[in-house]
Amino acid sequence: xxxxxxxxxxxxxxxxxxxxxxxxxxxxxxxxxxxxxxxxxxxxxxxxxxxxxxxxxxxxxxxxxxxxxxxxxxxxxxxxxxxxxxxxxxxxxxxxxxxxxxxxxxxxxxxxxxxxxxxxxxxxxxxxxxxxxxxxxxxxxxxxxxxxxxxxxxxxxxxxxxxxxxxxxxxxxxxxxxxxxxxxxxxxxxxxxxxxxxxxxxxxxxxxxxxxxxxxxxxxxxxxxxxxxxxxxxxxxxxxxxxxxxxxxxxxxxxxxxxxxxxxxxxxxxxxxxxxxxxxxxxxxxxxxxxxxxxxxxxxxxxxxxxxxxxxxxxxxxxxxxxxxxx
Amino acid sequence: xxxxxxxxxxxxxxxxxxxxxxxxxxxxxxxxxxxxxxxxxxxxxxxxxxxxxxxxxxxxxxxxxxxxxxxxxxxxxxxxxxxxxxxxxxxxxxxxxxxxxxxxxxxxxxxxxxxxxxxxxxxxxxxxxxxxxxxxxxxxxxxxxxxxxxxxxxxxxxxxxxxxxxxxxxxxxxxxxxxxxxxxxxxxxxxxxxxxxxxxxxxxxxxxxxxxxxxxxxxxxxxxxxxxxxxxxxxxxxxxxxxxxxxxxxxxxxxxxxxxxxxxxxxxxxxxxxxxxxxxxxxxxxxxxxxxxxxxxxxxxxxxxxxxxxxxxxxxxxxxxxxxxxx
DNA sequence: CTGAAAGCGCTTACAG
DNA sequence: CTGAAAGCGCTTACAG
Numbered sequence: 001x002x003x004x005x006x007x008x009x010x011x012x013x014x015x016x017x018x019x020x021x022x023x024x025x026x027x028x029x030x031x032x033x034x035x036x037x038x039x040x041x042x043x044x045x046x047x048x049x050x051x052x053x054x055x056x057x058x059x060x061x062x063x064x065x066x067x068x069x070x071x072x073x074x075x076x077x078x079x080x081x082x083x084x085x086x087x088x089x090x091x092x093x094x095x096x097x098x099x100x101x102x103x104x105x106x107x108x109x110x111x112x113x114x115x116x117x118x119x120x121x122x123x124x125x126x127x128x129x130x131x132x133x134x135x136x137x138x139x140x141x142x143x144x145x146x147x148x149x150x151x152x153x154x155x156x157x158x159x160x161x162x163x164x165x166x167x168x169x170x171x172x173x174x175x176x177x178x179x180x181x182x183x184x185x186x187x188x189x190x191x192x193x194x195x196x197x198x199x200x201x202x203x204x205x206x207x208x209x210x211x212x213x214x215x216x217x218x219x220x221x222x223x224x225x226x227x228x229x230x231x232x233x234x235x236x237x238x239x240x241x242x243x244x245x246x247x248x249x250x251x252x253x254x255x256x257x258x259x260x261x262x263x264x265x266x267x268x269x270x271x272x273x274x275x276x277x278x279x280x281x282x283x284x285x286x287x288x289x290x291x292x293x294x295x296x297x298x299x300x301x302x303x304x305x306x307x308x309x310x311x312x313x314x315x316x317x318x319x320x321x322x323x324x325x326x327x
Numbered sequence: 328x329x330x331x332x333x334x335x336x337x338x339x340x341x342x343x344x345x346x347x348x349x350x351x352x353x354x355x356x357x358x359x360x361x362x363x364x365x366x367x368x369x370x371x372x373x374x375x376x377x378x379x380x381x382x383x384x385x386x387x388x389x390x391x392x393x394x395x396x397x398x399x400x401x402x403x404x405x406x407x408x409x410x411x412x413x414x415x416x417x418x419x420x421x422x423x424x425x426x427x428x429x430x431x432x433x434x435x436x437x438x439x440x441x442x443x444x445x446x447x448x449x450x451x452x453x454x455x456x457x458x459x460x461x462x463x464x465x466x467x468x469x470x471x472x473x474x475x476x477x478x479x480x481x482x483x484x485x486x487x488x489x490x491x492x493x494x495x496x497x498x499x500x501x502x503x504x505x506x507x508x509x510x511x512x513x514x515x516x517x518x519x520x521x522x523x524x525x526x527x528x529x530x531x532x533x534x535x536x537x538x539x540x541x542x543x544x545x546x547x548x549x550x551x552x553x554x555x556x557x558x559x560x561x562x563x564x565x566x567x568x569x570x571x572x573x574x575x576x577x578x579x580x581x582x583x584x585x586x587x588x589x590x591x592x593x594x595x596x597x598x599x600x601x602x603x604x605x606x607x608x609x610x611x612x613x614x615x616x617x618x619x620x621x622x623x624x625x626x627x628x629x630x631x632x633x634x635x636x637x638x639x640x641x642x643x644x645x646x647x648x649x650x651x652x653x654x
Numbered sequence: 655c656t657g658a659a660a661g662c663g664c665t666t667a668c669a670g
Numbered sequence: 671c672t673g674a675a676a677g678c679g680c681t682t683a684c685a686g
Contacts, residue, residue, distance in 0.1 A: 378663035
């Protein structure tokens with residue numbers, strides 16, 4: 001039922017190679033151009049993408065690997081990628097790996113098999129298997145959210161984020177400080193963010209902070225926070241993510257601890273939800289949407305063989321809201 | 328660099344048609360099978376999907392059209408679809424339309440061009456253009472979240488959800504009831520959900536409810552709620568979605584109206600966030616993940632030409648939490 | 655500017 | 671069970 005290039009050629013009274021040339025912007029006579037154009041419009045002809053790809057051995061598709069779909073950061077980044085890709089006539093293919101490392105690796109190979117032109121990898125952790133996969137496939141790969149010297153990467157300035165939050169906490173007079181972080185396997189969040197924070201604490205001179213490790217899951221954050229509040233009486237708890245901060249707020253509410261009067265709380269991320277709740281959460285905003293746009297832009301340039309800086313760092317922004325009190 | 332079926336055939340000392348037959352589960356002698364298998368494994372051969380699709384004129388891809396990526400409902404549904412598709416060897420392609428109706432239509436045609444086997448359409452509104460597109464392409468389409476007699480559809484039981492919430496509100500003794508709904512263009516939410524609620528109110532006999540229309544955006548919900556609270560003093564505000572309820576809570580907090588002591592609030596959806604906040608929100612849980620799984624299952628059956636009920640309705644579940652007081 | 659021919663990597667009847 | 675041949679719908683040198 002769909003017309004092929006041969007049909008169009010025949011109806012326009014030319015050879016199919018001429019139609020192909022027209023389609024691909026080659027030079028054809030004015031007369032031919034008009035005839036072909038008319039027929040194409042009339043039958044609403046669109047080239048078969050498979051046949052094109054089979055010849056070209058490549059596509060205009062960028063594959064994006066995400067660890068999970070139900071996170072603010074992922075959604076926003078994907079939207080940014082999609083927008084930018086679309087306006088450059090690229091398509092986005094999404095592979096969700098549900099935080100399964102092996103599926104992440106598989107997804108990279110799968111994308112290669114489908115001849116995507118480039119891959120954007122939103123990974124929480126970069127292993128040797130990731131590096132090997134990236135090397136094996138011979139397709140540009142861009143890492144987002146983490147960095148690695150062997151890969152092009154785009155990161156948020158976690159060090160700055162941590163540092164600014166640290167300075168603010170110190171400035172507000174807090175001295176009983178607790179920081180709830182995550183595993184160092186996630187270098188960006190587990191190491192850089194925390195180290196930035198620590199830097200501010202160190203500069204303070206007289207300040208100290210107690211570190212606890214928890215996970216990205218709110219249920220675990222709640223459990224950890226409960227333990228913390230049993231063992232000590234911090235004036236502020238800094239959650240390494242907004243979700244962790246939400247967990248802290250939750251346990252505080254149930255223990256009738258007033259925020260921020262009795263306990264200040266902060267997060268990182270700048271999720272929409274942080275300004276919907278009460279009190280609104282002081283946090284560091286990460287520009288996920290922009291990250292997505294820049295990522296798309298970079299991968300396209302890599303695909304075209306253009307030069308792209310090996311590592312791009314996006315600024316973050318401290319957002320002061322209601323969940324922190326001065327002591 | 329990638330091996331083709333000819334390479335494999337040659338190395339195995341057979342014809343490529345034999346390799347193809349082997350690949351597609353046709354009968355080959357034990358001896359041949361082993362030889363081919365060995366070579367394939369050795370070179371890690373994977374068939375070129377374009378060539379396959381070009382011949383087959385179809386793919387194992389299901390296209391999913393979503394109005395937005397940054398919504399709990401969408402994320403959960405997508406995860407469900409992805410899971411189920413994956414375990415049936417299908418792939419998911421996502422097209423995000425950013426709530427742009429035209430892009431929704433375009434996406435349907437685009438998918439058809441890419442020869443997806445089926446399309447899952449998460450639309451808030453079904454127009455004639457949608458119906459025409461579905462008809463034009465000659466590919467199975469499954470509507471999720473809305474229903475239409477011309478299309479296979481999968482919906483949540485909005486009527487039941489509304490009704491149960493209505494009964495609960497009445498049982499709790501509320502008589503100053505406000506319902507904040509959305510446009511009737513969204514039939515599921517704008518009409519069915521509200522009508523279910525109204526049914527419970529009508530059955531009550533002595534009850535009444537004032538309806539206001541707002542939008543899915545929290546900022547608008549906040550504005551609408553503010554107006555409502557200026558004009559009247561309801562004992563409960565029922566938001567047609569959790570986001571609307573969140574908007575109500577937000578304005579209540581800022582006006583120092585205690586929830587639920589001075590004002591009860593409820594929503595619909597069962598978003599994760601509703602149990603992270605304080606007070607936790609009484610709502611009706613929609614089983615989005617399951618909806619995604621069922622949707623994937625149905626579209627696969629439609630693709631295979633199997634019989635699928637025209638309309639499937641998923642139960643909802645009233646979740647009682649802290650945001651409602653008895654009066 | 656235009657067209658005939660070869661070829662991309664598969665699959666599918668059709669013979670044998 | 672196996673293989674030669676045709677064909678899916680394009681693009682790309684190569685002649686003219």
